[in-house]
Structure formats: structure tokens, C-alpha cells
Amino acid sequence: MNETIHGMPPTLHDVAREAGVSLATASRSLNGSTRKVNETYRARVLEAAERLGYVANLSAQSIAKGTSSTLALIVSDIADPYFSSIASGVVRDAEQLGLVSTIGITQRDAKRELDIVRTLRGQRPRVVIVAGSRFVDAELDEQLTRELEAIRNLGGRVVMVSQRSLPFDTVQIDNHGGARDLALALVERGYRSFAALTGVSSLMTARDRLAGFRAGLAEHGLELAEERVFESDFTRDGGYDAGGRMLERGIDDIDCVFAVNDVMAVGAMSRLREEGVDVPGRLAIAGFDDIATARDVTPALTTVRLPLEQVGAAAIELATAETDGHAIVTISGEVVVRESTPQRG
Amino acid sequence: MNETIHGMPPTLHDVAREAGVSLATASRSLNGSTRKVNETYRARVLEAAERLGYVANLSAQSIAKGTSSTLALIVSDIADPYFSSIASGVVRDAEQLGLVSTIGITQRDAKRELDIVRTLRGQRPRVVIVAGSRFVDAELDEQLTRELEAIRNLGGRVVMVSQRSLPFDTVQIDNHGGARDLALALVERGYRSFAALTGVSSLMTARDRLAGFRAGLAEHGLELAEERVFESDFTRDGGYDAGGRMLERGIDDIDCVFAVNDVMAVGAMSRLREEGVDVPGRLAIAGFDDIATARDVTPALTTVRLPLEQVGAAAIELATAETDGHAIVTISGEVVVRESTPQRG
DNA sequence: CTATGCTGGGCAAGCGTTTTCCGGCGACAG
DNA sequence: CTGTCGCCGGAAAACGCTTGCCCAGCATAG
Numbered sequence: 001m002n003e004t005i006h007g008m009p010p011t012l013h014d015v016a017r018e019a020g021v022s023l024a025t026a027s028r029s030l031n032g033s034t035r036k037v038n039e040t041y042r043a044r045v046l047e048a049a050e051r052l053g054y055v056a057n058l059s060a061q062s063i064a065k066g067t068s069s070t071l072a073l074i075v076s077d078i079a080d081p082y083f084s085s086i087a088s089g090v091v092r093d094a095e096q097l098g099l100v101s102t103i104g105i106t107q108r109d110a111k112r113e114l115d116i117v118r119t120l121r122g123q124r125p126r127v128v129i130v131a132g133s134r135f136v137d138a139e140l141d142e143q144l145t146r147e148l149e150a151i152r153n154l155g156g157r158v159v160m161v162s163q164r165s166l167p168f169d170t171v172q173i174d175n176h177g178g179a180r181d182l183a184l185a186l187v188e189r190g191y192r193s194f195a196a197l198t199g200v201s202s203l204m205t206a207r208d209r210l211a212g213f214r215a216g217l218a219e220h221g222l223e224l225a226e227e228r229v230f231e232s233d234f235t236r237d238g239g240y241d242a243g244g245r246m247l248e249r250g251i252d253d254i255d256c257v258f259a260v261n262d263v264m265a266v267g268a269m270s271r272l273r274e275e276g277v278d279v280p281g282r283l284a285i286a287g288f289d290d291i292a293t294a295r296d297v298t299p300a301l302t303t304v305r306l307p308l309e310q311v312g313a314a315a316i317e318l319a320t321a322e323t324d325g326h327a328i329v330t331i332s333g334e335v336v337v338r339e340s341t342p343q344r345g
Numbered sequence: 346m347n348e349t350i351h352g353m354p355p356t357l358h359d360v361a362r363e364a365g366v367s368l369a370t371a372s373r374s375l376n377g378s379t380r381k382v383n384e385t386y387r388a389r390v391l392e393a394a395e396r397l398g399y400v401a402n403l404s405a406q407s408i409a410k411g412t413s414s415t416l417a418l419i420v421s422d423i424a425d426p427y428f429s430s431i432a433s434g435v436v437r438d439a440e441q442l443g444l445v446s447t448i449g450i451t452q453r454d455a456k457r458e459l460d461i462v463r464t465l466r467g468q469r470p471r472v473v474i475v476a477g478s479r480f481v482d483a484e485l486d487e488q489l490t491r492e493l494e495a496i497r498n499l500g501g502r503v504v505m506v507s508q509r510s511l512p513f514d515t516v517q518i519d520n521h522g523g524a525r526d527l528a529l530a531l532v533e534r535g536y537r538s539f540a541a542l543t544g545v546s547s548l549m550t551a552r553d554r555l556a557g558f559r560a561g562l563a564e565h566g567l568e569l570a571e572e573r574v575f576e577s578d579f580t581r582d583g584g585y586d587a588g589g590r591m592l593e594r595g596i597d598d599i600d601c602v603f604a605v606n607d608v609m610a611v612g613a614m615s616r617l618r619e620e621g622v623d624v625p626g627r628l629a630i631a632g633f634d635d636i637a638t639a640r641d642v643t644p645a646l647t648t649v650r651l652p653l654e655q656v657g658a659a660a661i662e663l664a665t666a667e668t669d670g671h672a673i674v675t676i677s678g679e680v681v682v683r684e685s686t687p688q689r690g
Numbered sequence: 691c692t693a694t695g696c697t698g699g700g701c702a703a704g705c706g707t708t709t710t711c712c713g714g715c716g717a718c719a720g
Numbered sequence: 721c722t723g724t725c726g727c728c729g730g731a732a733a734a735c736g737c738t739t740g741c742c743c744a745g746c747a748t749a750g
Contacts, residue, residue, distance in 0.1 A: 060408050078433050296611045
């Protein structure tokens with residue numbers, strides 16, 4: 001495994017020369033080409049490659065084959081446990097398939113997302129997985145669709161996560177159904193008057209969850225008035241903030257808060273604790289996602305469990321399957337009741 | 346922006362033809378080459394590129410230039426907040442520099458790490474940032490060093506995070522000092538008899554933090570007996586597990602637990618809560634890293650704050666700086682005292 | 691008016707692979 | 721013994737881009 005003395009990495013050329021065969025034979029020996037090569041030669045090549053520490057140049061391969069081995073994953077924020085869990089699943093499975101994972105971070109900015117996808121074209125990725133929560137904006141959606149279609153025309157597979165409305169294969173998360181189930185479970189446990197902490201209303205995921213929650217309440221003749229919905233960022237700090245605004249308004253007529261995701265719930269819990277509100281004694285709280293932390297806060301958080309790593313896996317599976325480009329895989333959550341929503345007297 | 350009708354993406358060739366100039370002129374117009382090109386031509390080329398929806402093929406550029414625009418980040422586990430925070434910083438800054446970030450996950454397996462680095466060679470990355478906590482294993486270390494040196498010989502910059510002993514630029518985290526400071530702070534608050542929850546002893550980071558903690562105690566004539574050190578995985582579940590083992594042993598003679606990282610601390614807190622141990626009433630606890638969750642658990646966790654995103658930024662800075670390849674930037678933590686370690690009567 | 695530079699376009703040679711195509715060779719059938 | 725065919729090695733043409741080099745055109749100086 002001694003490298004060539006001078007700076008340059010060994011090329012296939014070097015290997016071929018070292019093994020005393022042609023470039024073609026060397027190439028055919030080193031990757032499972034369709035053509036067979038004599039075992040003697042093959043061994044000589046492998047041995048030479050090993051000795052020189054040869055590793056094929058991926059870029060050269062891409063350009064020669066006309067197809068890269070890159071998977072591009074786009075997320076809103078990799079530090080958010082929701083996305084890092086998905087990423088974890090995606091990267092693991094991608095590796096298994098011999099794909100190199102690249103990652104783009106939109107910082108929850110639709111404009112940035114568009115930029116990222118655009119520059120992605122340059123990579124000629126074989127798979128693009130768009131996991132950033134999408135916004136409701138026809139204009140940007142259309143541009144994004146165009147870019148993604150361009151990538152698809154270049155031979156790349158596009159998979160959306162949790163975004164039903166674009167014409168690509170998608171791993172859909174049943175936000176509506178999960179939130180509905182959660183609402184039912186909460187009502188069953190005796191809660192009657194709710195408030196909600198949510199992300200900006202242009203955020204698809206937030207909308208769907210809120211709508212689902214309302215649907216669940218409606219089944220029991222309950223409703224969630226607009227004035228009890230507090231909008232903020234879709235993050236921990238957003239939850240902290242929205243929780244504060246809820247307190248300012250007053251919580252006399254509220255017995256349970258639904259945060260549209262766990263990080264917001266966790267932020268809100270911190271705020272409530274700081275302000276001396278007893279959770280769950282005075283106010284119960286529930287979230288959505290079941291991030292790892294949900295078990296570890298006090299009280300442990302009632303939520304809707306989403307098999308996040310599995311979402312990543314499903315995305316990859318879709319990407320490698322034969323589809324018409326409009327396949328939809330739905331992943332459903334499951335209500336997990338914990339101490340943050342005890343049975344109510 | 347209408348693509349060519351047939352499947353193939355437009356190439357520079359197409360743009361040149363469309364603009365009625367040579368390949369060379371087209372190339373020079375589209376990237377800031379050293380050579381100037383007449384404004385008339387330049388405009389024509391840009392316009393043609395726009396019209397065709399041309400985006401340069403990154404692979405082709407890499408191979409033509411002999412240098413890629415890839416940054417490779419290697420972490421143990423992207424779902425761990427420690428690493429995802431670092432990744433967040435790295436990816437953001439990389440993007441700013443026009444680098445595409447690829448990511449590899451070692452799953453805390455040194456063997457896998459080696460594999461990953463090996464296949465990385467194929468990417469000819471311009472920068473490699475190795476953030477996975479390294480192990481103490483001379484054999485593997487040497488192989489890893491060889492691989493990384495090979496990459497460096499190919500013109501890539503290698504930066505280690507939190508790993509002092511390898512001959513590369515490194516962003517060092519002052520684990521020893523931070524843990525020492527923490528110990529001092531805890532003693533000052535009245536704690537006298539400690540236990541520790543730690544990762545496997547072959548894990549550098551765990552060792553250093555434990556050693557630092559002991560050093561701090563020693564300054565007050567205190568010590569941490571081996572039998573009060575509980576080893577487990579460097580994860581939340583590891584903390585949960587180690588906490589349980591500690592309880593089995595008995596905690597009559599312990600008033601404060603030091604977990605070598607926050608996720609372990611959080612896991613342990615959950616275990617303690619489950620077992621009915623009052624935290625911090627009966628037992629105080631402190632961690633290390635100051636992950637986001639540390640503020641949100643109850644009681645809020647005393648810890649050592651590490652500016653994790655900044656660590657990522659520092660790594661990139663090192664990678665782009667002129668160094669001898671042995672530069673060391675040290676990042677220090679700062680003790681943050683919270684409710685998990687109240688002043689002791 | 692010629693010598694000298696400088697500017698900037700274009701030709702073509704790479705970069706490290708894969709893959710097509712050609713041709714030599716051995717096997718086997720007639 | 722000849723004709724066919726399949727097998728497989730090697731030469732060379734791609735793949736999409738950058739860049740060294742040449743050279744035409746023009747401005748400036750002597």
C-alpha cells in the first residue's frame with residue numbers, strides 16, 4: 001500500500017502499467033463490468049492496485065459513465081433532531097448502496113432551498129431527497145418543481161419527504177391522522193379545552209397537524225378557537241416564545257396544550273416551568289414526532305411517535321424502486337401517552 | 346431556462362455553440378477565470394447559458410482542474426446533538442466557500458471509520474474533517490493516519506476535531522480543563538463525594554474528561570475511586586444503563602454524579618427518576634457539552650458549555666488557512682451551573 | 691513607418707475513467 | 721483442413737470541462 005513517491009495519486013494508468021495490461025483490462029478487472037477477464041490478469045491487476053494503493057477517481061468515473069454515485073439530501077436544519085434522525089437513516093442506507101451522501105441545509109428558507117437545488121444540478125446526483133418542510137407558496141413551488149424536474153431529466157431520482165403536493169415520489173407522513181389520533185386520546189383522558197402552539201401557517205406540516213388535531217376534537221364536538229392558537233417558529237425557541245405569549249393571554253380556560261412538534265413542546269415546557277406553571281398539574285402538554293428527548297424531559301412528553309429513521313429508509317427505497325414518479329408511501333405515527341398528560345380527574 | 350428537448354443536459358459545448366463562441370471563451374465567461382473576456386461575448390455566453398439552463402458539471406470540472414470542491418465530514422452519529430451541532434456549523438461555512446459537503450457516519454466503529462476514509466480517497470476531497478471521537482488504538486490510528494496522509498498528498502486538507510495525537514491540523518477541545526473547572530465549581534457548591542458515568546475507557550474524549558475531573562477534585566484533596574466510575578456507551582442509553590448500575594451498587598456515599606457528556610447525563614436522569622431518586626435533592630448531576638436539551642430537562646443540567654457550531658467553523662477556518670499541518674486551535678468550555686447542582690447546605 | 695507589447699479569441703491537449711470496436715486466437719462443426 | 725463463431729485483450733474514442741499556447745489585431749513608442 002505504498003503510494004507513489006511523488007505527490008500524484010496513482011491512476012488506473014499506473015495500475016495497468018504495473019500489472020502489464022491495458023487500461024481496458026485494468027478497468028474491467030477493478031469494477032464488476034459485464035465482460036469477463038482472465039483470472040490471471042485479474043489477479044495481477046488487483047494485486048497491482050493494492051500495492052499502489054489505488055482508489056478510483058469518483059469524478060472521472062461519473063463523467064465517463066455519465067452517471068454519478070451521489071445522493072443529495074436536503075433538510076431544513078441538521079441540528080434539529082427531527083431532521084438529524086431522518087438523515088441518519090438516509091445516510092446509512094445510502095452507504096449500503098454505495099452512494100455518497102451530500103447534504104444541503106435550507107435553514108427553513110424556501111429561497112435558499114431553491115438555490116441549493118439549483119447548484120445541485122451540477123452534481124448530477126443520482127438521488128435527491130428533499131426533506132425540508134415545504135411552504136405553501138405556489139410561485140416558489142413551481143420553480144422548485146422545475147428544478148427538480150430538470151434533475152430528473154438528467155437521470156436523477158427525486159423523492160420528497162412529507163410533501164404531498166409536488167409531482168414526485170413521496171414519503172408522506174400522516175400528520176393529519178396522527179394529530180387527530182392524539183386529539184382523540186387527549187379527549188379520552190379528560191381534557192376539554194385546548195390551546196395550540198404552531199409554526200407559521202405557511203408551513204405545510206404545521207397546518208396539517210393543526211388541522212388534524214382540530215378534526216379529532218370536532219369528532220367530540222370540541223373546537224379550538226383561533227385565539228388559542230399561538231404561532232411562532234417551528235423550533236425550540238419558537239415554542240418557548242409561543243408558550244410565553246400563551247401565558248400572557250392567560251390560561252384560565254385551558255387545560256391542555258398541543259404543540260405541533262416536540263421541540264416546540266419542549267421549549268414551551270421550559271417556559272412554563274420558568275413562569276411557575278405546574279405541568280402537568282395545572283396544564284397538560286403534548287407534542288408530535290417523538291424525538292429522543294421526549295422521554296427525557298419532566299414530565300415525559302406525550303406525543304405521536306414517528307419512525308424517523310424509517311422515513312429515511314423509505315425514501316431511499318422509493319428512490320431505488322421502479323415507480324412512475326408519483327408513488328406515495330405513507331408513514332403513520334402512533335400516539336404515545338406519557339406523564340405530561342395524566343388521566344384527568 | 347428551457348432545457349434541451351431531448352434528455353441530455355446542456356453542456357458547455359451547447360452554450361458555446363448557442364453563443365457563437367469557442368469552448369474556451371464560454372468556459373472563461375462562466376467562471377471567474379484569470380483571463381478577461383470581452384464584455385460583448387461574455388454577455389452573449391451568460392445569456393445563452395441562462396436560456397439553456399446550463400449548470401456546469403461538477404465532476405467534469407473537478408477532473409479538469411485536478412481538484413474537487415468537496416468537503417467530507419466524518420462523524421460518529423449524526424443523530425447525536427453533539428455531532429449534529431458541529432455538522433451544522435461545518436456545512437453552513439462550507440457552503441459559503443462553495444464547497445459541497447458530504448457526510449460519513451462511523452457509528453462509533455473505528456473499523457468503519459477507516460473504511461469510510463478509504464473510500465473517501467475516491468472523492469479526492471479538498472477538505473476532510475474528522476470529528477468522530479477517536480479511540481486509543483495504536484494499530485488503527487496508524488492506518489488511519491496513513492489514509493489521511495494519502496488524502497493530504499492528493500492535495501486535500503485534513504482537520505481533526507478533538508483529537509490531539511494525530512499529525513494533522515486539529516481543533517482541540519479542552520476536555521481536561523473544562524472537566525477540571527466543573528469539578529472545582531461542584532466542590533465549591535458543597536459537593537464532596539462523587540461518582541462518574543463514562544464511556545468506554547478507550548474513548549479519548551471520555552478519558553480526558555474523567556482525568557480532568559479528577560484533577561479538579563485533587564486540587565481539593567478529593568478523589569474519585571475507581572469503583573465509583575461506571576462505564577457504558579457514550580450515548581443516552583449508555584447513561585441510562587450506567588445510572589442503573591450505579592443505583593445497584595448503592596448511592597449512600599455519593600452526593601453528585603458527573604456524566605462525561607450531556608446525553609449520558611440525560612439518560613441517567615431518566616433512570617434516576619424512574620427509580621424514584623430525587624434529583625437534585627438526593628443526588629446532584631452534571632454533564633458536559635451543553636447540548637440544547639440541557640436547558641430543557643428538569644432539573645436543568647449543570648454542564649460545561651462547548652460552542653459546538655463554532656467548533657465546526659474553526660475546523661473550516663483551519664482547513665483554509667496556511668498551516669504546517671500541525672496547527673492546533675483550542676476551544677475551551679465554560680461551566681454553566683443550573684438547577685441540577687444546587688448549592689449544598 | 692516599423693518594432694514592440696499587450697489584449698483576448700480559439701485550437702487542442704489534457705484530466706482519469708469507461709466503453710465501443712477491432713482483431714487474434716482457439717474450439718468446434720462440416 | 722477450412723470456415724464460423726465466441727471469447728477476450730487492447731487501441732482509441734468518448735465524457736465535459738480547463739488551460740497552455742499560438743496568433744491576429746491593435747495601440748503605443750521610437
